Amino acid sequence: MQDELKITIIYDNTVYPVRKKPFSSQTSKLSNRVNQKGLKADWGFSCLVEIGHRQILFDTGAHGFIFLDNIKKLNIDPSLIKEVFISHSHWDHTGGLADFLNINKDVKIYIPNSYSCPFERKQIVSEKPLQIAENIFSTGELNRIEQSLIVKTKKGLVVIVGCSHPGLENIIKAASQFGKPYTIIGGLHGFNNFNLVKDLELICPTHCTQFKAEIKSLYPKKYIEGGAGKVIEV
């Protein structure tokens, strides 16, 4: 079992923590767009998954310049990343990939079958689950659109999702073959079958999640606020 797992959100619709006091009246409208570290919020998602010494980049946000800038501000060394996991083909998850490969070509890219990825060194993931390494899995491409990343830890499964287009129910079902889900981190889109997540210990609904406030009020102890700059250690 993996004992050291750290997830750093690089790209998200919001920043973490939200700036309490705006710089000036002119920037007040932008107060939740840039945080203390200078990280920028933008529609999209990406996070760095560190499992011991292994660094896996999950998705790449929408715009390369924001993505690379946030990486720099988070002191992430792109050359240490050897694997990129792309959840699905949508622009807000793949937009930064070309710019990332410009600074680090030496990566293996796991892509779902439906993504016609123009880059080399890719491994296409079919609808079948895939073992990436010890305790690291892909659910496989579900509903012909999206794969989720699973890390098995002592506490249970950490499930990282892009937009949850296949539906969280299907993702949880696919993940459950590897163990008991402990937490789900990422975009949950229009997910509203809230009972489904009652057995999770933690949940970080972020990016495109429409019912964040409802999840937070139903499960205040489980809820983790996301946003670029948020670090989750399991």
Ligand SMILES: [Zn+2]
């Ligand atoms: Zn999407």
Ligand SMILES: [Zn+2]
């Ligand atoms: Zn998305």
